[in-house]
Amino acid sequence: MPWAIATVGLAVAASGCAGLPHYAPAAHTYYISQNGHDGASGTSADTAWHSLARVERVRLQPGDRILLQGGARFSGTLTVAAGDAGRTGQPVVIGSYGDGKAILESSGDGIDVHNTGGVDIRDLTITGTGAPYAHGTGINLYSDLHGGTRPNHVTISDVDVSSFQTGIAIGAAGDTGFSDVVISQARLHGNEDSGLKTYGPAFDTGHPAYAHQNIDIEAVEVYDNLGNPSVVAHSTGNGITLGSVRNAAVRGSSAHDNGSNSAPLGHFGPVGIWTYNSTGVVIEHNTAYDNHTASLADGAGFGLDDNVSSSTIQYNLAYHNDGPGMYAYTDTPSNLYTGDTIRFNISDDNGRRLPQNGGLGVYGTYISGLEVYQNTVVMAGTGGQAPALLVSGSQSGITIRNNILATDGSPVATVLGLTASHVALQGNDYYAPSGLWYLIWSSTTYTNLADLRTATGEELLSGQPTGLAVDPCFSGGRLPIIRSPADAEAVVPSCAALVGKGLDLEKLFQTSTGPTDYFGHVLSTPPPVGASNPRVAGSNSATGSASLPVYSSRQTPAWSRQGQHPDGAQGTAGTRRQTQLAG
Known part of the structure; x- marks a missing residue:
């Protein structure tokens, strides 16, 4: 942007008194x-x-x-x-x-x-x-x-x-x-x-x-x-x-x-x-x-x-x-x-x-x-082609693990144009409480995890099946609707279906997951599926105790990056194209 700044200051002339200590003028309040x-x-x-x-x-x-x-x-x-x-x-x-x-x-x-x-x-x-x-x-x-x-x-x-x-x-x-x-x-x-x-x-x-x-x-x-x-x-x-x-x-x-x-x-x-x-x-x-x-x-x-x-x-x-x-x-x-x-x-x-x-x-x-893990995704009332998870384009080395993916009348997940060598689905819970349970992989629709595993190699680890298609028992109902931050508790599982059912990411993949769930409770080992430990009545196995404040102290990863002007003056930023599902 153009700058036209005229700052009138105090002119300080060179005194030639090199032996004198540096003079710092006293601060003023105006x-x-x-x-x-x-x-x-x-x-x-x-x-x-x-x-x-x-x-x-x-x-x-x-x-x-x-x-x-x-x-x-x-x-x-x-x-x-x-x-x-x-x-x-x-x-x-x-x-x-x-x-x-x-x-x-x-x-x-x-x-x-x-x-x-x-x-x-x-x-x-x-x-x-x-x-x-x-x-x-x-x-x-x-x-x-x-x-x-x-x-x-x-x-x-x-x-x-x-x-x-x-x-x-x-x-x-x-x-x-x-x-x-x-x-x-x-x-x-x-x-x-x-x-x-x-x-x-x-x-x-x-x-x-x-x-x-x-x-x-x-x-x-x-x-x-x-x-x-x-x-x-x-x-x-x-x-x-x-x-x-x-x-x-x-x-x-x-x-x-x-x-x-x-x-x-x-x-x-x-x-x-x-x-x-x-x-x-x-x-x-x-x-x-x-x-x-x-x-x-x-x-x-x-x-x-x-x-x-x-x-x-x-x-x-x-x-x-x-x-x-x-x-x-x-x-x-x-x-x-x-x-x-x-x-x-x-x-x-x-x-x-x-x-x-x-x-x-x-x-x-x-x-x-890209690592995507321990998230809870609920899509309710959107109808039609509204997957909890969409993966498309040309990617590599994408891992999607230990997530709850819940929908109502839509695919629990849609993966387009990719193979198991590009993206790995492992240890997720796919839940559809009403209508047909289905998952779209490329141009094929699968109606159960067994067929998905056989055809694609997804939801397998060392030849053994991973992943679930069970009711997570959300405390706010089958597919709860969050209307305020205080409602986040509605998506906490309230039964034992997902207790310890997640993959141990640190042990299996050397992924440093951090110590706590979304709510600041210590993660169980093995971890649950989703963003929070289940809270099962009469059990303390999934609640843990909060070990972090509401938000943690600053993390400073050793990474590097650059940018363009978001308003387009110095380039084109925010290039997120319109994404449409393939027919």
């Missing part, structure tokens, strides 16, 4: 009030400045604070530019004083942080002005540096951002983006393109690079980011989008009611929480529900998209989304999409608009080494 005056000193609440324009005339030193009067409204943009701030241990703070949050209104960007770090932004309401959205971003971190050290240490907390193109954006023109950014306790809503996004330059699969690293997103709520029906070149109406990142985490957050105004003719649709052109991303302990798409693409809860490696979707709840609860997809010809995991998630009542794409989907091409 106050801005509706009743202030730009001719005042600005260094106390009684001598406050009046406008954001007055702040722009100050070179912000490490440790300075810019405090806006709580409850008051201010118009314009606050800029922290190269030469401002920059010291990790002594950040510039932008926040509120007095009662309540200050309200910053802008027709462009609300707060710009350009080519610098050492900034804390907190306790603010930032609102775009325009019809219906401002032209900029609520909080915009942008680097056009090339080479050298990344700007680092930016924290954003306790903010409410609405009515912009994007709520919070972290972007880069080259490979030197931001490092060590923490975003927490934020409400990002009513924006057009995204609640929150990171992006970088066009992705080169031959020389992958990742603009940003170490991005933590925690306890963020993104909702009512509706999209733009006239934009078909890229997806709009997303919740949280991570592109061009090495090592990132999204945890304890929620994405809901996004995407309903996205483009009906778009080839790319919105998703609740997803990542692309990245490596080492962990998406855990989040909730995605009532996310929408107006086209025949996406509308999912969670996604691992183009060129994602060594990344994990785990311990998440997705329900009542237009597309799959979670998916893996790429169509970029490269060997970069590898080493990813989808585990211990609950997907319920998804595929509301696009049931043919499944409750859990693996599709596209060039995916390798």
